[in-house]
Amino acid sequence: MESLEALRQSVDEVDQSIIKLFAKRFSITDQVGRYKAQHGLPPKDTTREYEQLEHIRSLAAEHGVEPEVAGAYLRAMLDAVVARHEALQSDDN
Amino acid sequence: MESLEALRQSVDEVDQSIIKLFAKRFSITDQVGRYKAQHGLPPKDTTREYEQLEHIRSLAAEHGVEPEVAGAYLRAMLDAVVARHEALQSDDN
Secondary structure (H helix, E strand, O other): OOOOHHHHHHHHHHHHHHHHHHHHHHHHHHHHHHHHHHEEEEOOHHHHHHHHHHHHHHHHHOOOOOOOHHHHHHHHHHHHHHHHHHHHHHHHH | OOHHHHHHHHHHHHHHHHHHHHHHHHHHHHHHHHHHHOOOOOOOOOOHHHHHHHHHHHHHHHOOOOOHHHHHHHHHHHHHHHHHHHHHHHHOO
């Protein structure tokens, strides 16, 4: 069995990869925000959010991940994305 | 500029990769849980949790990610990990 220290090092490396994926995701949603600002679409799309939350919970269950973890991640992410989209729309006005 | 549909498809693909990393992270923390159960260590380590939360917020800031998103993710993750560790210790008793 690996030492506790080695296992924790692996966990920290995974967290680093996760943060990089968060950044990648924001780089795409920033493009979505610019698209919405240019096309006069609202920053928040409740239907899309609902579908995303349902989808990620189902993905989580498939991979043996607690749906609460996936839901908490995505809820915080969606709120931050909407705040960025709102800021982009203000920039355009 | 890419279509909204194409951008959303990319977002969904990133979310799928994120869930896979959550699963990978749990596979490592399950090993941590078994190590703790075998060595009589408590399921929750508040000092380690504090360090992890500080570390991920700083990583998030480096990558232009809102620290609230990183914090919400990790808080939910740590709670789920402790629940798994507690279950592993109960199995051993």
